[in-house]
Amino acid sequence: MTTFGSQSDVIAFLSEPSAYGVSDLVKRIDTHAAIIFLAGDRAYKLKRAVRYPYLDFSSAEKRRLVCKAELALNRRTAPDLYLEVCSIGRLDDGSLALGQGSPVDWLIVMRRFAAKDLLDAMAREGRLEPKLLRELADGISRFHELAEIETHHDAVGRVRSVIEGNRVSMAKLPGMPLAACDRARLFTSSLVLLDQLTPLLARRGEAGLVRHCHGDLHLGNICMWQGKPVLFDCLEFDAGLATSDLLYDLAFLLMDLWQRGLRDEASLVFNRYCDRRAETDGLAAMPLFLSMRAAVRAHVEARGSDLQPDVKGRKDKLVTARRYLASAVGFLDRPEPRLLAVGGLSGSGKSTLAARLAPRIGTAPGVRLLRTDMLRKRLAGVDPEAHLPESAYTRETHDAVYAALLEEARKTLDAGWPVIVDAVFDFPATRAQVEALARAVAVPFSGLWLDAPRDLLHARVGTRRGDASDAGPAVVDKQLERDVGFLGDWQCVDARGDAQQTLEHAIAALGSECPIG
Known part of the structure; x- marks a missing residue:
């Protein structure tokens, strides 16, 4: 770091409540490139007169230009917080004032928010x-x-x-x-x-x-x-x-x-x-x-x-x-691509389990979690938590959603990233398709089937709020009417307990075939 000129008089001025017309003490926050002064309901940000290998605030003019850039750029995301660029000016008597006199330095003026809200x-x-x-x-x-x-x-x-x-x-x-x-x-x-x-x-x-x-x-x-x-x-x-x-x-x-x-x-x-x-x-x-x-x-x-x-x-x-x-x-250690399928009827807790497994497999920031409920909303052009009518749940849309699930999983695996697919998988054909995908891209495959009784499935879907799934008790009953068929190598997981218990059962079922971190 190289320092250019003294800002001591400016810093001393900005440290006084009188500079802002407030009575409370001014709070100061120091960073390597700026000093923020908190006064009243405003925050005032002063650029330090420094030069690093990656930034140059060495002159007042450079600081003015970068303040203008900061105001414009941050208004893209925080227009209510960023108010103006204000000069610090020298008056005829030699004193300093905000927005008056001959400019000697510059500030970004922001609305102040509580530290607890960071x-x-x-x-x-x-x-x-x-x-x-x-x-x-x-x-x-x-x-x-x-x-x-x-x-x-x-x-x-x-x-x-x-x-x-x-x-x-x-x-x-x-x-x-x-x-x-x-x-x-x-x-x-x-x-x-x-x-x-x-x-x-x-x-x-x-x-x-x-x-x-x-x-x-x-x-x-x-x-x-x-x-x-x-x-x-x-x-x-x-x-x-x-x-x-x-x-x-x-x-x-x-x-x-x-x-x-x-x-x-x-x-x-x-x-x-x-x-x-x-x-x-x-x-x-x-x-x-x-x-x-x-x-x-x-x-x-x-x-x-x-x-x-x-x-x-x-x-x-x-x-x-x-x-x-x-x-x-x-972080440079690359994850090993693999495919894990989590299936079960609506309310069995498969999405909760998949979300808890995701950060525990592979490297940061965890596996890519692909969920049919999310894909269905994306294909329909609505927000994930928006409710779709029953007419959106036809066999044609079912097939389209599963096709999109497999295609996105394939692309992600081709990128070398591990994947969890979260879907009902209550048809033998859909389970066979996801197993075939793993073979086609030559990655390890594991399948989990979550099992829970009818009354518990009903209770869970009946209390669900703010979730991408639209399934209710009627959907559960329709799923229960079908025979899911032979599960083959898919491991059955007892999902009657809470989320932590189900996670523990799933980890035990996976064993050494899918290392959990």
């Missing part, structure tokens, strides 16, 4: 509920759909430049706090994987999947505002860095959740997003993207240690940085 805080307190995470994944999908497509792209070159930028940033850290052997292993392995992914990344760029994204999409840059998760504080200082493959943008959030041990949450966001965008072949790049994101956090955390006021704070930051570096290396 998803970072909610994650620490165990408050990331499934409904919120589904809304978050849906919001990211909508944002990506509308994001500006990069027409003059070099999809592979962009990834290579990030890898190189991470290498340079780590090498320039004062005192070399990150082990050279770990860094060498990371960057050598990253470049080998990049070479393998080059054709895929180039195709995705040509398909319009390289866009001007958020660029810094972790839990600390998402807040609850008016009851909805809102993305804010996007990467504003370099459009090139923020322009990436859509999955690289998503990977920061998935990495953040996984790194915190929130694997069920990471799996939910991952699968909901992929359901929304019908993502298949791009999953082959996910290990590299997760690794790159962890590498970014490693050098940012290490650099942030210099801002800590005491030895313990600096030590904690460096421990975190080294943990991110270890994860960056670990």
